[in-house]
Amino acid sequence: MVLNELKLHQTTINKVIEQLVPDIEKGCELVKESILKGRKILLAGNGGSAADAQHIAAEFTGRFVKERKALPAIALTVDTSALTAISNDYGFANVFSRQINAYAQENDLFIAISTSGNSENIISAIHAAKKLGCKIIGLSGRDGGQMNEICDLNIVVPDDVTARIQEMHILIGHIFCKAVDDTF
Numbered sequence: 001m002v003l004n005e006l007k008l009h010q011t012t013i014n015k016v017i018e019q020l021v022p023d024i025e026k027g028c029e030l031v032k033e034s035i036l037k038g039r040k041i042l043l044a045g046n047g048g049s050a051a052d053a054q055h056i057a058a059e060f061t062g063r064f065v066k067e068r069k070a071l072p073a074i075a076l077t078v079d080t081s082a083l084t085a086i087s088n089d090y091g092f093a094n095v096f097s098r099q100i101n102a103y104a105q106e107n108d109l110f111i112a113i114s115t116s117g118n119s120e121n122i123i124s125a126i127h128a129a130k131k132l133g134c135k136i137i138g139l140s141g142r143d144g145g146q147m148n149e150i151c152d153l154n155i156v157v158p159d160d161v162t163a164r165i166q167e168m169h170i171l172i173g174h175i176f177c178k179a180v181d182d183t184f
């Protein structure tokens with residue numbers, strides 16, 4: 001079983017290497033552009049993707065590898081009072097869009113993470129971010145779902161298994177962090 005899981009991961013990473021390098025490079029450019037313009041990064045996802053959102057945000061506000069200045073990144077998944085109040089009062093579909101409306105400004109970057117590309121609260125948040133003039137990178141999988149139509153760039157991991165897709169998302173997030181480190 002263990003060897004098989006590792007081999008499945010290897011198959012997915014090989015597909016990412018063959019198919020996604022240009023998209024990941026575009027994502028690096030969008031992330032660098034927003035940081036160099038002094039804009040902030042907002043991130044959101046559900047479940048494992050919520051963990052990815054806060055993991056990536058912390059690489060920017062803290063540090064990834066290199067010593068450099070603190071950079072503005074906010075995960076919309078971490079404030080349990082906001083998460084519960086918004087979900088309770090406005091419905092779970094609005095849990096991220098409401099926070100986007102509170103924090104996002106024109107030319108900020110929203111990194112929306114959903115392995116299916118279809119989670120309702122992520123789709124609503126993308127619509128809200130677009131209305132405010134944000135740029136949007138999707139990290140998704142399967143067929144990319146609704147995120148194909150509404151993101152500036154939807155990076156679709158070519159796999160149908162949630163775990164494999166998430167493993168590639170955090171790798172891509174780390175590559176974004178390396179691209180930013182390299183600009184300082």
Ligand SMILES: O=C(CO)[C@@H](O)[C@H](O)[C@H](O)[C@H](O)COP(=O)(O)O
Nearest residue numbers: 046047048049114115116119162163
């Ligand atoms: O981490 C996992 C499975 O590996 C789960 O927590 C998973 O993230 C949750 O089922 C999410 O609700 C899936 O949502 P999404 O990726 O389709 O947007």
Ligand SMILES: [Zn+2]
Nearest residue numbers: 048162163166
């Ligand atoms: Zn997971």
